[in-house]
Amino acid sequence: MKRLLRWAMLPVGIVALIAFVLHQGVHDVAAAIDKAGWTLLWLVPFHALPLLLDAQGWRVLLGGRASLGFLWWVAAVREAVSRLLPVASIGGEVVGMRLARWRVRDATAVSASVIVEVLVTIGVQYAFSALGIVFALTSRRGAGIESIGLGLMLSLPLPVLAFALVRKGGWFQAIERFAARMFGASHPLTQGIGGAHLDAALDALMRRPCMLLSAFGWQLAGYMLGALEVYWALALLGAPVSAGEALAIEALTQAVRHAAFMVPAGLVVQEAAVLAFATLFGVPMDVAIALPLIKRMRETIFGCVALASWQVAEMTRRRRTRDASAIGANGR
Numbered sequence: 402m403k404r405l406l407r408w409a410m411l412p413v414g415i416v417a418l419i420a421f422v423l424h425q426g427v428h429d430v431a432a433a434i435d436k437a438g439w440t441l442l443w444l445v446p447f448h449a450l451p452l453l454l455d456a457q458g459w460r461v462l463l464g465g466r467a468s469l470g471f472l473w474w475v476a477a478v479r480e481a482v483s484r485l486l487p488v489a490s491i492g493g494e495v496v497g498m499r500l501a502r503w504r505v506r507d508a509t510a511v512s513a514s515v516i517v518e519v520l521v522t523i524g525v526q527y528a529f530s531a532l533g534i535v536f537a538l539t540s541r542r543g544a545g546i547e548s549i550g551l552g553l554m555l556s557l558p559l560p561v562l563a564f565a566l567v568r569k570g571g572w573f574q575a576i577e578r579f580a581a582r583m584f585g586a587s588h589p590l591t592q593g594i595g596g597a598h599l600d601a602a603l604d605a606l607m608r609r610p611c612m613l614l615s616a617f618g619w620q621l622a623g624y625m626l627g628a629l630e631v632y633w634a635l636a637l638l639g640a641p642v643s644a645g646e647a648l649a650i651e652a653l654t655q656a657v658r659h660a661a662f663m664v665p666a667g668l669v670v671q672e673a674a675v676l677a678f679a680t681l682f683g684v685p686m687d688v689a690i691a692l693p694l695i696k697r698m699r700e701t702i703f704g705c706v707a708l709a710s711w712q713v714a715e716m717t718r719r720r721r722t723r724d725a726s727a728i729g730a731n732g733r
Contacts, residue, residue: 441634441695442702444630444634447629448627448699448703449473449703451627452473452623454620455619455623456473457472458518458615458619458623459515461619462521462612462616463505466504466505466507467501474710476497477707477710478711479494480493482708484700484704485700494515498511498515500711509599509602510602514606517603517607518616520560521617522620523563524560525624527553529624529655531553532625532652533650533655534553534649534653537646537649549657567603628647628652630696634692634695634696635679635688638695646682649678649682650675658670671693675689675693676689
């Protein structure tokens with residue numbers, strides 16, 4: 402039933418967005434986008450740059466066991482799965498673990514790096530959101546932003562608790578023992594956990610604060626560079642804002658989107674947040690409506706290319722495996 406509801410939310414969200422745009426006046430929105438022209442398409446390849454910084458943060462946690470280019474591609478697929486497919490945010494991480502194992506054979510190291518990266522990402526999101534709130538308040542356009550800041554402060558103990566629990570260790574061994582009691586020690590699910598090895602790998606990463614800070618810094622730099630998408634798009638649409646205001650719009654939008662992480666692809670949530678925060682910083686209504694559509698356009702094009710490349714890679718890998726098996730059989 403939950404899966405059915407997630408699938409149902411996808412068309413509902415699209416219909417709601419279309420209805421909203423039509424209500425506000427599709428002519429004005431089209432005129433705003435037409436003013437910028439085809440130059441807006443440069444936002445698609447530009448997204449590769451902040452994603453590259455994010456992949457470098459993951460590479461740090463993996464100890465450089467895979468090339469930056471490969472991890473950048475995996476990060477693009479992870480993001481596309483999480484944002485475009487009707488799955489919870491964890492779906493992208495699961496796919497990322499599987500793809501990373503194409504180059505890093507140590508499944509425990511890959512799993513540990515992704516788990517720690519998720520914790521680092523949560524910390525980065527809080528820091529980035531706090532930075533956006535600061536810029537919003539200093540620009541004197543932060544009316545109503547205090548409530549978002551209060552919400553972040555009240556929810557801060559949760560990620561701190563999660564970090565402390567992972568740092569304490571032993572949780573995956575406990576899960577493994579629980580699974581053994583539930584399904585039996587010989588069950589494939591129980592045998593596939595490897596709790597002791599995963600706890601040891603997590604402990605090794607959590608004991609390296611310099612590595613964690615490096616990953617944090619790379620990810621935060623990626624988030625800040627990603628805010629230039631808003632700055633550039635609004636400049637092209639004829640409603641420029643300062644770099645600080647663009648960062649605030651992006652940071653506050655990310656805060657709202659991640660708070661609603663269970664909504665597939667963040668449909669409507671992202672659009673409503675971008676619209677609200679853009680108008681807060683004095684962006685005209687027609688441009689404020691066009692901005693989330695442009696962001697969704699970039700996200701869709703970039704994500705579809707990533708998903709298509711994933712399918713091509715899967716088919717190529719299967720064909721090579723089949724050919725190798727055929728050669729081995731003929732050799733016997």
